[in-house]
Amino acid sequence: MKELNELNLPANVRYTEDHEWAKIVGSTVRIGVSDYAQDQLGDIVFVEFPEVGDSFEQGEEFGSLESVKAVSELYLPLSGEIVAINEDLADSPELINEDPYVNWIVEIKPADKSEFEELMNAEQYMDMLEG
Amino acid sequence: MKTAPGASGLIMNEPLLWEKGKKGRKGMSIPAADVPLATPEAALAGAGPDFPDLSEIDVIRHYTRLSQWNFGVDTGLYPLGSCTMKYNPKTNEKQAATPAIAAAHPMLDDEYVQGTLRIMYELQQYLINITGMAAATLQPSAGAQGELTGMLIFDAYHKSKGSKRNKILIPDTAHGTNPASAALCGYKPVPVASNAEGMLDVETVKALMDEETAGIMVTNPNTLGLFEENIRAVAEIVHAKGGLVYGDGANMNAIMGIVDLSKCGVDVMHLNLHKTFSTPHGGGGPGAGPVCVVEKLARFLPIPHVKKDGDTYRLDWDNPDSIGRVHGYHGNYGVLVKAYSYILSMGAANLKKASQLAVLNANYIKERLKGALHLPYDRPCMHECVFSDEKQHELKVATLDIAKRLIDYGYHPPTVYFPLVVHGAIMIEPTETECKEDIDQFIDTILLILQEAKENPQLLYDAPVMAKRKRLDETLAARKPCLCG
Amino acid sequence: MRYLPHTEEEIAEMLATVGSDSLEGLFDTIPADCRMTGEIELPPAMTEWQLDDHMAGISAQMKVTTCHKVMVGAGIYHHFVPESIRTLASRSEFLTAYTPYQPEMAQGTLQGIFEYQTLTARLLGMDVANASIYDGGAALAEALLMGLRINKKRKKIGVSKGIHPHHRQVVRTYLQATEFEIVELPIGADGRTDLGELADHGELAAVAIQSPNFLGVIEDLTQAGVAIHETGAIFITSFTEPLAYGLVKNPGECGADIVCGEGQSLGLSRSFGGPGLGMFACKDAFTRNMPGRLVGETVDRDGRRGFVLTLSTREQHIRREKATSNICSNQGICAMMAGMYMASLGGTGLRELAQLNFSKAEYMKAELKKAGAEIVFDSPTFNEFLVRFPKDFETTRKKLFDEGIVAGLKVGKYYPQLKDCYLFCTTETVTKADIDKVVQEVSR
Structure with a gap:
């Protein structure tokens, strides 16, 4: 597993306590998991997606990632409706291990963009990890 | 130090079944037709499965070679924690294969099958005496089904008291199956953290136990291999709130003849005959998970239940409070006979x-x-x-x-x-x-x-x-x- | 005691290492008020030979002996089992192994179960079969729960009354503490499940039908599947006599989504009803909703083919209360035996044996009709069928028992409207002479 100083935590996304990230892309927000999350989970073998059109509250479970011997639930960083899922991950879940930031999981139409501002930046997230 | 047993012997390669064989071979004899051959109507007829055709020796060599890639208790030390991989006595296998028992049909009237009912009745008694409980069912097919049976008894008991409960306490040192078994009864598992000594803490249980909680599932000895020394105090707290105590008996091998589970405050427990009572695990099963209960819960046990009137054994179906059946017949009967044989051999x-x-x-x-x-x-x-x-x-x-x-x-x-x-x-x-x-x-x-x-x-x-x-x-x-x- | 290897000297040495002065001292952490007083009440220990005598005595208490021809199936069937299967299944490398958690030490079990899964999927016409569930009853309960998970907005399930009554009881037990409702679907005059009022039951998550059903009748699964799918329900089929699929269309061909049943018929002894084998298969799309263990193919570090337990994230030890089932121990060696049996029969043998079973039943039906008995349902059957006799059959049945034949099962306990009917079963173990003997007694 990576040491904390080996983690890749880009500054252009925001983070949650549950190790998801969110990034505004035009009118939608892309959601994925952090380098820390993919590293902890190890080889990801399956992504359980929500359906396009489903709506979730901030912090609500919207899917899960599976490794061989663990399941990690995914919680939505901000409320909204799922407008797209990353179909590439269905056949190649390992893409998340390869680059967890390029390989987003879902795209949402946010219900309240101000929730985005409440999320942690990279520095705050690192502080949390250092505990 | 002597040489360790590990070595690579002469181990053969062997393909998958369907990578061998020739159409038209047969691995067992089929009687010649002594009645006119008939065929079903065309609309229902099927082509039959695409199976390989093999001779008897093809099958024998196939599985003999496969067996050589396996390791069992008979091969060597198998110290799997929580699994009790003790020696599986050979006489047990022989007794379970007793021709009249192995051929017994489960749907015949009681008078025809007194022998098989007797084994059930006596085994029930033995398990009751070993645990200190009051009544037992032999139906559950494995430990997890025993847990489910136990949770259904919890549910039936609380319903009989007019109470609806939706939570269950499960210590972090309990077996992994417990939460999944409780979930089928709509109980939300509430984890109970063990203390620094690896024990259940009386104060922690007191803080969590309430009248919406059905009870607690305790593995004792727990999965750290430690006896839960506070079990009686924990049971008293649970009982005081109207709850019940479930004992996961997977670790019974530590305490036979030493602990009386009813004195510990346990109300319902299962035993794993394939652990404590020496029946083989078969590379995954079959097991058997009989459930023992205290007197007040006996009326909820599955039906039918074996009873003895004088010298006659009978299946009792008359129990309106029973949770019902958990097995199509009488459980993994052959496994029960092996455990019966073990208990009689041991004393x-x-x-x-x-x-x-x-x-x-x-x-x-x-x-x-x-x-x-x-x-x-x-x-x-x-x-x-x-x-x-x-x-x-x-x-x-x-x-x-x-x-x-x-x-x-x-x-x-x-x-x-x-x-x-x-x-x-x-x-x-x-x-x-x-x-x-x-x-x-x-x-x-x-x-x-x-x-x-x-x-x-x-x-x-x-x-x-x-x-x-x-x-x-x-x-x-x-x-x-x-x-x- | 021959199972306990310690000498007194070794015990003393080990106690010294542990720092305890006696065996009793090892249990000092157990509070006095949890202790058992006195010795466990059990019969005195028996030697191996005393045990043999004891079991012979129990054996003698069985009125039904191995010489009896038992013309009763009802979910547990007497088929010939070749000695080769008993020999192979008793190999202790298979028998005394645990669940294959360390795949490098259990390739025998793992390949054997992978083969069992494959032959099962082929027999049932499905994409995936699991490594087994306890028995037919538990398999049906698990299948219905799976249907409820797939169709998670619906809260009701439909169960045909043609399903083995004990299996329906197991379903009721499994579901009694849940919010789910069970609707029982009636049997029509033809002995088949009547789906005419299916739509009246509202939205059913899943509907289960057994074929051949408990009364022996082969259901029209294709038509049933169409009707069930029209309501948006998952179509589950169950069975107790999988040998039938050697001759009749398999459930997959008929559109089943999930297939489950009792596999005792495939090489296991009757053994008073257990251990049997819960067979369980489904279509690819539903694999991740399946209960139970699955073996999958993979490669080792040298790229050689090997097998492991896989998709474990569905299971209780990982997903805990959200698992697809609480099952862990299954029927391992029984599944291996079913695999051995299917391999021994082969495709050709399975078909031949199935046809023989079917033909014996057809012969007996025809002969009984000639003797004045009524074959209750006209619909096609496999190796079981329901008979109504013109006059009281009990005396005849007792006489036949004394002559070594168990002639049918009374079904009134399960179907009050059929209280004067008997369910007969004729497998390859029943000869024409046995059948003729019954017919002869009926004609008297």
């Missing part, structure tokens, strides 16, 4: 001795290995002891590497990464049927492996090299599932 004194020796073996391993492996809870243990790989972290050697290296030396690895409360757990349960010299050799082998970890960890990373296969790619298996050939 009371030897059952107690078995528990004493199982506990002696585990404590002996604990004492001899605790300098070399980290022992998170250094207290007298019951039938198993739990170490971790903490001391090996700096060598970049993990529990899995130690486990895989044991294979090369001819030992089945212990249970690893369970219980979850111990990070990198190595859970060793030797059982009473292993003698001192074999245990010494096993301990010496672990010490040797830990030495290898310091000097040449690559030996551990590469292990196993002596088995039929090297480490298998479980990630590939899960990413691209191939479940059917």
Whole structure:
């Protein structure tokens, strides 16, 4: 597993306590998991997606990632409706291990963009990890 | 140190069944037709499955070769924690195969099958006497189904009291199946953290137990191999709030003839006949998970229940409060006969001795290995002891590497990464049927492996090299599932 | 005691290492008020030979002996089992192994179960079969729960009354503490499930039909599947006599989504009803909703083919209360035996044996009709069928029992409207002479 100083935590996304990230892309927000999350989970073998059109509250479970011997639930960083899922991950879940930031999981139409501002930046997230 | 048993013998290759055979071969005789051959109407007729055709010797060689790639208790030490891999006596197999018993049909009237009913009746009595409970059912097919039966009895009991409960307390040192079994009864598991000694804490239980909680599921001895010393106080708290205490008896092998579960405050418990009572695990089953209860819960047990009137045994169906059936017939009957045979062979004194020796073996391993492996809870243990790989972290050697290296030396690895409360757990349960010299050799082998970890960890990373296969790619298996050939 | 290897000397040495002065001392942590007083009440220990005598005595208490021809199936069937299977299944490398958690030490079990899964999927016409569930009853309960998970907005399930009554009882037990409702679907005059009022039951998550059903009748699964799918329900089929699929269309061909049943018929002894084998299969799309263990193919570090337990994230030890089932121990060696049996029969043998079973039943039906008995349902059957006799059959049945034949099962306990009917079963173990003997007694 990576040491904390080996983690890749880009500054252009925001983070949650549950190790998801969110990034505004035009009118939608892309959601994925952090380098820390993919590293902890190890080889990801399956992504359980929500359906396009489903709506979730901030912090609500919207899917899960599976490794061989663990399941990690995914919680939505901000409320909204799922407008797209990353179909590439269905056949190649390992893409998340390869680059967890390029390989987003879902795209949402946010219900309240101000929730985005409440999320942690990279520095705050690192502080949390250092505990 | 004597030479470890691990070696690579003459192990044959063998393809999959359908990669061999020739159309038209037959592996068993089929009687000639003595009635006119008939065929079903065309609309219903099917072509039959695409199976390979093999001769008898094709089948014999196929499975004989496969068996040589396997390791069982008869092959060597199998110290899987929580699994009680004791010797499986051969006479048990013979008794279960007694022709009149093996051929008994389960739907015939009681008068025709007195022998098979008698075995059930007597086994029920024996299990009651061994646990200290008041009544038993033999129907559950395995420990997990026993748990489900127990939870359904909880539900039925609370309903009979006009109370609806929706939570269940489950200690973090309980078996992994417990939450899944409780979930089928709509009980939300509430985790109970164990204390610094690895024990259930009375105050913690007191804080969590309320009148919406159905009760608690306790594994005792727990999965750290420790006897829950506060069990009576815990049971009193649960009972005071109207709850019930479930005892997961998977670890009964430590306490036969020593502990009376009803005195501990346990209301419902299951036994694993395939652990404590020496029936073989069969590479995954069948097991048997009889459930024993205290008097007040006897009316909820599954139907039918064997009763004895004078010299006659009968199936009693008349029990309106019963939770119903959990098995199509009488449970994994053949397994029940094997346990019956074991109990009769052992008798009371030897059952107690078995528990004493199982506990002696585990404590002996604990004492001899605790300098070399980290022992998170250094207290007298019951039938198993739990170490971790903490001391090996700096060598970049993990529990899995130690486990895989044991294979090369001819030992089945212990249970690893369970219980979850111990990070990198190595859970060793030797059982009473292993003698001192074999245990010494096993301990010496672990010490040797830990030495290898310091000097040449690559030996551990590469292990196993002596088995039929090297480490298998479980990630590939899960990413691209191939479940059917 | 021969299972306990410790000498007194060894015990003393080990106690010294442990730092305890006696075996009793090892249990000092157990509070006095939890202790058992006195010794467990059990019969005195028996030697191996005393045990043999004891069991012979029990055996003698069985009125039905191995010489009896038992013309009763009802979910548990008497088929010939070749000695080769008993020999192979008793190999202790298979028998005394645990669940294959360390795949490098269990390739025998793992390949054997992978083969069992494959042959099962082929027999049932499905994509994936699991490594087994306890028995037919538990398999049906698990299948219905799976249907409820797939169709998670619906809270009701439909169960045909043609399903083995004990299996329906198991379903009721499994579901009694849940919010789910069970609707029982009636049997029509033809002995088949009547789906005419299916739509009246509202939205059913899943509907289960057994074929051949408990009364022996082969259901029209294709038509049933169409009707069930029209309501948006998952179509589950169950069975107790999988040998039938050697001759009749398999459930997959008929559109089943999940297939489950009792596999005792495939090489296991009757053994008073257990251990049997819960067979369980489904279509690819539902694999991740399946209960139970699955073996999958993979490669080792040298790229050689090997097998492992896989998709474990569905299971109780990982997903805990959200698992697809609480099952862990299954029927391992029984599944291996079923695999051995299917391999021994082969495709050709399975078909031949199935046809023989079918033909014996057809012969007996025809002969009984000639003797004045009524074959209750006209619909096609496999190796079981329901008979109504012109006059009281009990005396005849007792006489036949004394002559070594168990002639049918009374079904009134399960179907009050059929209280005067008997369910007969004729497998390859029943000869024409046996059948003629019954017919002869009926004609008297």
